[in-house]
Structure formats: structure tokens, C-alpha cells
Amino acid sequence: MRKRKREIPMPNFSPYRYFSKKEWANLRFNTPMTLTQAEIEELQGVNEKLSVEEITTIYLPLTRLLNLYVNSSQMLHAVTDTFFGNTTRKVPYVIGVAGSVAVGKSTTARIIQALLSRWPNTPSVEIITTDGFLYPNEVLNAKGIMDKKGFPESYNTKELIKVLSRIKAGHPKVKAPVYSHLYYDIVPGKYTVIKQPDIVIVEGINVLQTPKQEAHSHSVYVSDFFDISIYVDADDRDIYQWYVERFKTLRKTAFANPESYFHRYADLTDEEADNVATDIWNRINKINLDQNIAPTRNRANIILEKDANHSISSVRLRKI
Template identity: 55%
Template structure:
């Protein structure tokens, strides 16, 4: 961290404790029912009414403020230029480590944004769909580097975002199956005239430094607002191991699961296997490629025990 002098640290962010952030909400109503919260949660992350009211309602209201200002600026510019152009989607990026809960955060944001006063059409895509197929990764010797920058077709992702921000009415995004651990070659997500698009993935704030064949345009260049979901690595590792054990008893039991071979692991074997995968793959990726992008985000949600957000860091304007 840069310092003006030894006593005065400089920061581009304003820090809010959980209590301070919760006070910012103008609504005391839980806008998500218990059934909705259960549907939006994950296998090892439940969403409480308190988490919605304290953290995600103020965040939704902040995002709404940014979106409405964007719409107003578009109208003012149209008036100034004497043009009638259609407003392109407001794009929100959500980044963070494997198992930190960024997918749950993205789903919560989607649900709350769809309840904004203007009832916008909100789509959510994940960058998992832009991974290279397993056959390509095998051919290139990258299966054990899955999730690292070189395992993604960044050119295809950039083209998708170009089309999105160019105002195309219909776009297709590739889809990924966490069950088969591969791209769904015969399926695509249809994006039709969205007002808001949430782009979630571990790589959305990364910059392309290695492949000079790709123009130096970054995924985050297309974002109107970006969020990084953060936590101490000790907590993330604990959540990763917990999730692996739960999946061992559920999804891994299905014959079509890529990890079907691990369905009979004992608790101690599952712990050792998951910890080894973390230390050799996911933890390395977090340290080298994911965490260094944290301070490119407009807002950082810092989680603690139980996936509860304990701090919010908002970039100064």
C-alpha cells in the first residue's frame, strides 16, 4: 500500500464495517422469500434474510443508482448529439476465487436487480462457458491448468462482450456443465435484449499479458461496475473441502459425473484429495492470477466465517 508518510496510509477505497453498510439500506423489507433464498444458495452456502437485508439490499440500491445515472447520461448525450441510439446493457462483473461464493453473489444480485422499479431484464452468464473444451485442454496438456488464464478462449469472450456492448439484440453464450466438467457443445444460452448483464467468473478482472495475438482489450473494459468477492485463503480452503465432501455424496454419485471415480472416498481421503488439488491448482491460481486483480474492482465484499460478509470496500469516486 502506498503511503503519504509512515502514519497516513493511502487507499482508493472507503471501508465500511458490516454494521455501517447495513445502515445504508433504505428498505427494511426482505425482498426475497425463504424459498427464493434457498434456490439462490449453493450446496454449502445458505442465504439468510439478514445477509440479504444487511449486505445485498444496500448493494442493489447502489447498483441501481449507477444504472439510472448511466441511462440519464445516455439520454443527455443523445440529446446533445441529436441522435436516437438504443441504450446498451449495463454490465456488472463479479470476480473471486473458486469456492468463495461468487456464483451465489451473482445470483443474488440478479434476483434483486430484477426487482428494481423499472423491472429490467437481467441475464447472468458465467465465464466457465468460455473455457476450452476438455478435448482441446487434453491436446494442449492443460487439464491440470483448468481455470488458469491459458485455459480460456479469451478471444471468444471478448467478441461476445463486443457484441453485447454494440447493442446486438440477440447473442448466444456457450454453456458449461459442472457435472460432466466440460463445455455443452450442443447448447447455448440465449441473450435477448437484456437491460442488465452480470458476468461472473474467476477471470473477469484479469488482464491478458501473455497472448499478444489478442488485442489488448480486457474483459473488465466492458463493465459498468465490478465486484470482487474476497475472503482469507484459510476460509476459502475450508469451504472448498466442505463442498468437495458434499459433492462426493451427491453429484459424484451420478455415473455421468466427471468425478464419479471419487464417490467412494472416505472423509479423510476426500479431505486429503481436496487439499492436494487446492495446494497444487486452485490455491496457486488464486495467488498468481485471481487475488492480484482484487483492487481493479469497484467494490470488494470481504467474507468471514459462515460466508457472512464482514466488510465492504467501495472505491472512491
């Protein structure tokens, strides 16, 4: 598989500041570790091995920075209210988390949620996944794009924008649809309710896509509602390997459930599972990554770069 060349500008002209793991770890200062080993293990995804060391060196400095940004945002809202002589509704700080299928962005979102929720000024942190805004399978089949599930055209982007606009307008209760990975479909009539949290993390492969990349033209885009955005990055070959390994693990776990949409894969041999996972990756996920996801990387404020063992090896922070 061809290695994807990183399209990061030359250092002198890059909009990012680069930090090695050691340099980034030094920015933790005295931020306390608030997660136990048991909690860390609960947060990790399939075939991921989170360590206390990674939480300490990468995520504690990251959430320290995010907490400072949240504080500044809250103060800005207070100053604006003073200027206009009124009191506006509480407005959540919105963090976008993007990246390829199988790269570990959901794990990143959960870790950020767990750590930020332990800061004194941000007790309420919610996660919204864009999976909930996929069109139902019935609609995807009718459109003939079931094989493009996860591509921009498979999402009800207008509904996602509507939900984010209500959150940013400070509505006390905002409903978001729920997606079932077991049934591989939207759950009819089921919603999660966002009740004016301090922070909302919006996680999904498509959250940083630009107007030219979206299937339909909108005057407002998902990323317009973000206060800050994070892209979880890795080499294509590593992501492919993680996808295959995850598929083979799910074959023995989630796929073994007779109600699973993918139950037909439960009895595959290792060789058959390798072939099926590789076929799905090449036909769908690799194309989506190359055409729609990877091009948005340099729109993010923060890029977390992973090495082959799934650990974050460096951080890029957009210059202010």
C-alpha cells in the same frame, strides 16, 4: 496453510472507503426486502447458509447502489442520444463479479440478479459465467493444460470479448456457449441467448485479470466492458476449508450421478476425500488464486470481505 496477507493500502492513502457491516447496513434506507426465505434458500450455494439478515444488511444496500448507478447510466445514454440527435440501441449495464473458486461469487451474482430484477426500472437481468468460455476438454488435453483448467490460458478470451462487445453494442440477440458441471466440459452446439437485457452480470474467476496476467496479448480486455466490478474476498485458509467441505458434499450429491465426470470420487471415505480435495487445491486452485486471481482484487470497484462463517463482514467501495 500460510495466511495470505491482505495488500490493502494504508487508510489515508487507500482508494477505497471502508464500511463495517453495521455502517453498510445503514445505507439501505427504505429499500424493501423482496425475497422470501424460500427464495433465499434456493439462491445459496453448496455449504452456504444465506440469511435474511445478510440479504438485509449487505445485499439490499448493494443493489440500491447498483440501481442508482444503472439509472445514471441510462440517463447518460439518453443525454448522449440527444446530443447527437439520434437514437442508439439499448445498451445493457454490465457488472463483473470475480473471486476465487469456492468463495461464493456465483451466489453473490444470483442474489444481485434476483434483487435487481425486482426494481421497477430493471426487470431483465441476465448472468453470463465465464465457464462457458473455457476451451473444450479435447482442446485442453491437446494443449497439455488440462491440469490448469481455470487458469488464464484455459479460456477462449477472444470469444468472451467478442460476446461482450456484441452485448455492449446493443445487439438484440447474442449467443454464449454453455458449460456442464456434470460433464465438466463445454456442451457442443448448446448456447444461451442474451436478448438485450437491462443488466448483464459476468461472473468468473478470471474477469478482472490484467493484460500482464493474460496468456495472450489483446488490445481489448474483458474488464473494459464492465460498468462496475465486484470482488468477493476471504482469507485463503477459509476458502480452502470451504473448498474441501464443498468437495465432500458433492461427493454425496452431484458426484454420485454415474454420468458425472467426478463419479470416481463418489465412494471416497472422509479421509480420502480430504486428501484428494487438499491435493487439487494445492496443485491447482491455490496457485491460480495466488498468481492470477488475488492480484486483481484491488482493480474492483467494490470488495465484499467474508469471514470464516461465509458471511460478509465488511465492504470496500472505491472512491469516485
